[in-house]
Amino acid sequence: MALVPYDDRDGWIWFDGKLVPWRDAKLHVLTHAIHYASAVFEGERAYGGKVFKLREHSQRLIDSARILGFDIPYTVEQIDAATMETVAANGAPDCYVRPIAWRGSEMMGVSAQQSKIHLAIATWAWGNYFADKEKGIRLTWAKYARPAPNTAPTASKAAGLYMICTISKHEAEAQGYADALMLDWRGQIAEATGANVFMAIDGVLHTPKPDCFLDGITRRSVIALAKNRQIQVVERAIWPDELARAQEVFLTGTAAEVTPVAEIGEHKFTPGAITAALMDDFGKATRGEIDVKL
Numbered sequence: 001m002a003l004v005p006y007d008d009r010d011g012w013i014w015f016d017g018k019l020v021p022w023r024d025a026k027l028h029v030l031t032h033a034i035h036y037a038s039a040v041f042e043g044e045r046a047y048g049g050k051v052f053k054l055r056e057h058s059q060r061l062i063d064s065a066r067i068l069g070f071d072i073p074y075t076v077e078q079i080d081a082a083t084m085e086t087v088a089a090n091g092a093p094d095c096y097v098r099p100i101a102w103r104g105s106e107m108m109g110v111s112a113q114q115s116k117i118h119l120a121i122a123t124w125a126w127g128n129y130f131a132d133k134e135k136g137i138r139l140t141w142a143k144y145a146r147p148a149p150n151t152a153p154t155a156s157k158a159a160g161l162y163m164i165c166t167i168s169k170h171e172a173e174a175q176g177y178a179d180a181l182m183l184d185w186r187g188q189i190a191e192a193t194g195a196n197v198f199m200a201i202d203g204v205l206h207t208p209k210p211d212c213f214l215d216g217i218t219r220r221s222v223i224a225l226a227k228n229r230q231i232q233v234v235e236r237a238i239w240p241d242e243l244a245r246a247q248e249v250f251l252t253g254t255a256a257e258v259t260p261v262a263e264i265g266e267h268k269f270t271p272g273a274i275t276a277a278l279m280d281d282f283g284k285a286t287r288g289e290i291d292v293k294l
């Protein structure tokens with residue numbers, strides 16, 4: 001299938017305060033963010049025209065920017081409103097939403113204290129993040145580890161942190177896998193390149209503590225949904241050899257939603273009842289049919 005480039009589509013992008021025609025949402029090549037990764041972003045999904053956990057995402061965007069040392073010049077209420085305006089303008093009630101904030105072109109060099117801060121929001125129709133999602137995806141191990149919190153701003157959804165994700169995902173895809181599972185700097189299981197991970201061991205869900213990677217909004221929703229079903233959830237350090245004891249494994253994320261995992265390296269899993277129940281519950285939660293409190 002021919003690729004439709006993301007800079008050559010119809011629609012509207014909210015750019016620094018107003019909707020502009022899609023193809024006009026352009027940057028100069030001397031933009032600090034593309035040289036020094038001074039950008040933070042969000043990934044959201046709208047279901048039936050309503051963005052799931054919009055306020056949590058807009059707040060995380062603001063918090064991510066503060067961790068990188070800049071303030072987005074809009075309030076959380078203004079970002080929520082701009083997001084809803086963009087979803088409505090593009091006319092696709094089920095869509096992916098991508099807000100991004102970045103340092104502009106006023107200064108070049110590592111220091112960029114006087115750069116203007118920009119904000120843009122785009123939306124587009126996006127189906128399953130993983131092909132063959134339902135039957136379970138195959139993962140390999142990533143070459144890179146998630147960095148320690150004193151090595152990088154790991155609590156921020158910062159563009160720079162995705163450098164090792166793209167390298168790892170490309171290498172996995174080149175070997176025929178859907179994605180790569182990343183360890184952290186201690187050698188414990190961390191997450192996939194764009195999603196958190198859970199495993200079911202004898203009816204109990206285990207997931208790594210998000211102390212050096214993103215505490216996903218989907219992750220928190222799935223924990224609440226599991227507890228709602230009286231499924232015990234343990235957040236703890238998990239070592240890779242513990243995968244040998246897991247019966248089910250799944251990923252969670254805005255793009256991935258709840259995606260069963262069939263294979264990680266030498267370990268094989270069969271998507272089972274817990275995964276199926278949480279996929280179903282998450283689908284209902286995104287459409288407001290189950291209330292999830294984070």
Ligand SMILES: Cc1ncc(COP(=O)(O)O)c(C=O)c1O
Pocket residue numbers: 043191192193194195196213214215216217218219252253254255
């Ligand atoms: C690296 C990474 N981890 C985890 C997640 C899951 O976060 P959320 O559920 O908030 O989308 C994402 C984004 O989807 C991500 O990019």
